[in-house]
Amino acid sequence: MRRPTIIDVANKAGVSKSTVSLVLQGGAQVKPETKKLVHAAMKEIGYVYNRSAANLRASGTALIGLVINDLNNPFFTEFATSLQMALGLRGYAVVVANTNEDAAIQDQVVAAMLEHGVSALIVSPAYGDVSETLTALARAQIPVMQVLRQVSDDTARFPFISPNYQEGGRVATRYLIESGARRIAFVGGLDGRQVTQERVSGYLEVMSEHGLSPLVLSGRSSRSFGHRVAAQLFRDYSECDAALCFNDLVAFGMINACHEARKDIGTDFQIIGFDDIQEAAECWPTLSTVHCGVDAFGKQVADTVLEWLQNATVPPPSTRTPVRLIQRQTTRQGR
Incomplete structure (x- = not known):
């Protein structure tokens, strides 16, 4: 599935590409009615504005999103720390969000991360109605991994990894x-x-x-x-x-x-x-x-995501790591 472009938005809204650009940049000269048309078109076709992609390319910094269901639980905190350190050593910045086991908050933070141009997403998902989150992730056309918990059976698109x-x-x-x-x-x-x-x-x-x-x-x-x-x-x-x-x-x-x-x-x-x-x-x-x-697990997830990003090596649909x-x-x- 091709990722929607700004031209697709313009065609859907019946406006010019430059008008769409002005709306995305918050231009005050655009009429409110036109802004509504553009935003409605973006939502309908699943276009995500990559607000910070140009800055990231210029700085040479790649951003990876990490969404955690409960950072109050030390297990998830230890995992997030291990993953962040492993990715940081490889030159990747990590933005972390806690959903507090709330699927609605998860929808919000995933949308924000996609808008700000993350190169990949690692999600320990909240339970509940996650359909909106999964739809947004599918449209984003970036590597997405489910970790520790599985909420989607589409593991070809969203590979899953957890301890056994x-x-x-x-x-x-x-x-x-x-x-x-x-x-x-x-x-x-x-x-x-x-x-x-x-x-x-x-x-x-x-x-x-x-x-x-x-x-x-x-x-x-x-x-x-x-x-x-x-x-x-x-x-x-x-x-x-x-x-x-x-x-x-x-x-x-x-x-x-x-x-x-x-x-x-x-x-x-x-x-x-x-x-x-x-x-x-x-x-x-x-x-x-x-x-x-959990420390080794975080490093393994980091390695897996970077192999996907850098070498197009898609992970197996499901991976179980050993326990003792x-x-x-x-x-x-x-x-």
Whole structure:
């Protein structure tokens, strides 16, 4: 699909190319009615004004956009930092936007990044109605990668890369069973979300293999949810002896609840997190967790995008990077 040009806008609006240019540059001499015609034509044919492309070419600086669903989560912050540093070392400037899990904000920031001439976009998408975002990205005709989360099945156009979440669920659950746990809960992660489904599926698979009954307690992936669910487990499921958490934040909340209940973490009750953010090795007791290699992952994404940009090497539709279990003090064998 050919990217629309300023001439296409002029033809659609029934005005001259110079008039369109004046509208794009904010010329005060253009009548309001004409401005409306031009903007309507731009929207209808999907034209994106590349406001800063000339300046970028003159300065020799290429700009890459990074859209993150939740920079309040340390996992995504660590990823963004790794990616930005890797691209910066290769001479690329990175503009970062946080959508705060809001699809409408995502539409806005993607449109702004395209308007300001990014050479490529890397998106860890918010969930919700992303149709407008995907339409804009398809029209932009630039490299676009989905990372960590997948919201579009069109991975030929928007390649997807993430850690192997399902395998992480498997290795963590096997480890807990080998450590003697039998009533293992999976805690956290919102129902219906792809990442939740993948992490839970590995857990369910191994529990079934060993003839054990699963216990899935879904909800927000936060410390407060982990704290609240741990109290519920100790009250309503006293036989529960371990938890695999959707992420490390949930695990931190469960650790706090164990301290309050005077549970001996790692013996009375085992906890495994997911992601291995920096704090996992610094909390007390230190957290056993599924290591997703977020630093190496950020560098791999940077390399992949630059290969696409510089050498036209289109990534595979889907890539899964390896994960491994880190044994620390919240499990028996890590003590």
